[in-house]
Amino acid sequence: MIRDARVSDLDGVFGILNEHVMHGTATFDTEPYVVGRDDAWLIGRDLARHPVLVADDDGSVAGWAAHKVKAALKTAARAQPVLAGRSLISRRGSAQSSRADRRG
Numbered sequence: 001m002i003r004d005a006r007v008s009d010l011d012g013v014f015g016i017l018n019e020h021v022m023h024g025t026a027t028f029d030t031e032p033y034v035v036g037r038d039d040a041w042l043i044g045r046d047l048a049r050h051p052v053l054v055a056d057d058d059g060s061v062a063g064w065a066a067h068k069v070k071a072a073l074k075t076a077a078r079a080q081p082v083l084a085g086r087s088l089i090s091r092r093g094s095a096q097s098s099r100a101d102r103r104g
Contacts (some may be wrong), residue, residue, distance in 0.1 A: 003062060005042055005052035010035045012061025013042075013054065 004033070005013060013032040020026040020097060042052055055063040 001056045002053055003056055004047070005054045005066075007042060009054050009061050009064070010039060010042060011062045013052070014038070016061065016064060029063060 014035055017027070017029075018032040021031065022031045045052070050067050052066040054061050063085065065093075
């Protein structure tokens with residue numbers, strides 16, 4: 001069942017999130033979350049604008065989803081969206097050209 005997250009879900013949510021913090025690329029976070037210390041991650045957010053949902057599997061968190069744009073990313077996205085895109089395109093274009101040249 002999909003439902004709104006509760007404070008009692010944080011152990012499960014943080015368990016899944018911390019796997020990505022420590023070993024994945026799904027987050028820019030670098031420090032693991034700790035229940036008790038980091039409860040504001042859920043309690044301190046505007047849940048109407050940035051909800052957190054959990055997939056509840058008979059009382060355990062099987063998965064979760066959240067929406068929140070971090071302030072640093074909002075600033076970075078506003079500051080250089082075109083430059084980042086042009087830079088990526090030019091690098092990809094030159095890499096593709098080099099490969100085509102080698103193929104003859």
